[in-house]
Amino acid sequence: MSVRLLLLLVFSLEVFRCELSKEKAGSAINAAKTLVWGPGLEADIVLPARFFYIQTVDSSGERLTTSPGEKTFEVKIVSPTEQFTRIWIQVLDRRDGSFLVRYRMYATYTDLHIHVLLKGKHVAKSPYILKGPVYHEGCDCPQPSGSVWEKNMHCPESFAQITRDLSLHPSVDPDQNAQEIPKRFGQRQSLCHYTIKENKVYVKTFGEHVGFRIFMDAILLSLTRKVRIPDVEFFVNLGDWPLEKRKPTDKLHPIFSWCGSNNTRDIVMPTYDLTESVLETMGRVSLDMMSVQANTGPPWPEKNATAFWRGRDSRQERLQLVKLSRAHPDFIDAAFTNFFFFKHDESLYGPLVKHVSFFDFFKYKYQINIDGTVAAYRLPYLLAGDSVVLKQDSGYYEHFYNELRPWEHYIPIKANLGDLLEKIQWARDHDEEARKIALAGQQLARSHLMGDSIFCYYYKLFKEYARLQITEPKVRKGMELVEQPTDDLFPCSCDRRMEKDEL
Incomplete structure (x- = not known):
């Protein structure tokens, strides 16, 4: 047998094994015990893109922790009063046994029925009925009572x-x-x-x-x-x-x-x-807190054990990072995509490289978060992925940094990057601990930084x-x-009772 034929046979067996394991996982899911929850199942929570979650559970009551296949569930959203509904639906496989379902409404409907189906069979308490009117993002129909709105939205008491x-x-x-x-x-x-x-x-x-x-x-x-x-x-x-x-x-x-x-x-x-x-989820932007969750790269053991960074030269420490990368390419893969603030010296910082899709960042276990002109605004998306963040100690902060804990949600590194190589080595030597930090950071992003x-x-x-x-x-x-934007195609009538809150 030729080497080429042998490789083809091995590849075919691997594909068959993967498909078989997915089929077994799909058949192992218990439709009644599977969990479905989230704000997208509540009529009073109006968001640009509504969303809810599906957590697969097997017949013994155990939650699945690997993907049963991205086509496992079918979601249909219909209104009994409308022949056609202008609703865009996406079922995002988070590859950890759970799914994020998001949908954007382009009109307001009286009642919505959300069907969550597994092989044609209703899952959990499906169908979920949102009693109307169910307002879409463009509908100018404010809840008169702020306290009622906060309760409907499940807002925390304070930040x-x-x-x-x-x-x-x-x-x-x-x-x-x-x-x-x-x-x-x-x-x-x-x-x-x-x-x-x-x-x-x-x-x-x-x-x-x-x-x-x-x-x-x-x-x-x-x-x-x-x-x-x-x-x-x-x-x-x-x-x-x-x-x-x-x-x-x-x-x-x-x-x-x-x-x-x-x-x-x-x-x-x-x-x-x-x-x-x-605001632009399922709209103008391609990078958002939901899309990241469906694009977290290969499973943890298959990720590249190198610290990754791409960006522009908006801070001195970024120059140091790229120089460190050139000196230690087995530890760090860092390169500039653009030079604007400093003179570009190719002998020191190498040639500029092409932009990399943000989702491809997560092919790497370790993500370096380093300030730009101020705080690096990519941190929420890095946390939402499936890699551990090495975050530079910084004098700048975003609105959610109060919730972050070093060694719990991220691995801290000194402002001057003096211990970066040491921290990468620690992460390599403590793979399970690094994985737990990555998951804790991911959970914080999922629970605190959604719409x-x-x-x-x-x-x-x-x-x-x-x-x-x-x-x-x-x-x-x-x-x-x-002015509020006008929607002549799909105007909505607002029937809320107009009574004001007392301050």
Whole structure:
């Protein structure tokens, strides 16, 4: 027998074995005992892309921990009052025995029936009936009561970062801030001055570079379509760097930013990147917290035991990282995809390489997270994958860093990367511990950084900030109304009772 024929035979047997194991796994699943849950099964939770989970369980009650095959389940969503439903559905195989089902509605329906099927048989308590009206993302129909909305959304009582940020502001004077903040920051920085009045959004911009306003406009419009926000007036920093650098003993100005630092006192929001990924899931973006969960690379034992990084030259330590990689290619695979901030010296940093699909990062066990101009905004997606994150000690932070614990959710490395090689070696020598850290980080991302959590964070932030105001928020001179987008094709009628919450 020729070598080529032998290899072909081995390959065929391997394919047959894999298909057989998938078939056995599929037949071992118990439809009645399998678990189905999540916010996408509740009519009152309106998200750009709704989602729920399926956890496979066998006949003995044990949860499966490997994929039974990505085509295992069929999900159908229909409305008995409509012949056709404009709903895009995706069943994402998380390859750990569980599935994430996401769907985006392009119209509002009276009642939805969600069928979760295994070989034509209903799973768990399928069909799940969402009693209508079930509103789609574009429907301008806010819940009048914020407390009812929070309860429906299962929002937490509080967020540690919001409590910490607002503790520096015993009271807020919108009249005074409207005078002082533009004078202090308006000439040199890019700011948006927002007022939400009667649940309508008004804005005035300061500075030259205000393009990132689109992200803030989008989340405010989306949020006000879902819930009535208390009247509130605030300033948003559109730049990368947080602005308020005064000492806690000085009079601080409240500035909302997408990133915080140990040397500043800004009020932190979810990053524009994470915010957009939530709003545009199953839309404009390809990288979001759900898509990552279905693209985590090969199983842990088959991943490359090398630390991986790609990016641009936005920080000195990134130059050091690439030099380290060139000196220790068996430990680190790091390269630049773009040079902008420093002079490109190919002899030191090698040639630029092509962009790598983010999902291909997870072919590697170890992901290096290192600051850019500020915090590296890719961290939520790295945590959501199936690799362990080696995170640089940093003075910058995002809204969720309060939840992160070193050695529990990630492996810490020094700011100067002085112990990076040592930590990679530790991970190689302690494979099971590294795997547990990767899974804990993944679980944190799954439970704290999905769309429902992001909307809860924004609402809580605006609600708690509104409580601090000692003068009435106003639509100031020069402010313009930010219009809600119109949907002439699929308009919705809102039948909520219009009663306001008391602050």
